[in-house]
Amino acid sequence: MKREDTLGSLEHIVLLAVLRLGADAYGMTVRREIETATRRDISIGAVYATLVRLESKGFVRSQAGAPTAERGGRAKRYFHTTAAGQSALRTTHEAIVKLSGGLKGLRYT
């Protein structure tokens, strides 16, 4: 397993959020999805910094949307996972499952 194939914890969370949101994944929705799912207060700056890193690794791609009035005339930037990103998610998930398997007192529902 190459080092570039595994994800850091925030990269993992952000990539999962992008995958869950599908066509509606942009900065604000990704941030809110993470906040709702993890009850973790995360800044939009941290989300973008992670998305930029994921994009440089080829795990996500982005495209500009149309500007809207409620955003002060600013365009959205939509993100979607690539095949490499989904493969990295699987690799990371398998590693977590292997490492946590058989541990007493740790149960997943």
Next chain:
Amino acid sequence: MRDRILRVANWLLARIVPEPEREPLLGDLTEELELRSRASSASAALKWYLRQFCASAPPLLWVRLTRIAWVSTTAVALLAYIAVGVVELAVNWLTSSASASAPYNPLGMLITFPMVVLIVHFATRLRRNAGIVVGTFMLVGVTAMTLWGTESVPLWYRIAYFFAGPAAAFIGSVLRWSRPGREAR
């Protein structure tokens, strides 16, 4: 008052956010601020916005810094150059204490040369052009020492270092570039 605070925070954030992310990020913040203003009070939304502003600045500054490729290349090269200096000092000290001769001897240079190759090799793994910068540092360093140095360094040592230092940096770079696999940035 609220509008003025928002204008200043937006202006500051626009200076920090890297250009490609500027418009979408500021738009995201504006959109969520509006949603929160409608869902709760305007002051609570403003507090949330200011918290976001403070927490977002460090990671965005980091993104901006890492995009300036020459800054990180120079930083890696500088660290490698310092490592070369430390190795050179240690080798000179060891060889002079072992042979009780002058600190500048060919044996020290022979030992230092492969270590410089190794250091530059690792630096080039981090930043592709770090080896070239280390070689340039060495040339400038030896030239400055020759022109303005007060220490009595033998001429052969200076001439040898003028060629051997950059040559070692060049070999270290070539070793990295010729390796298959993921390219350094």
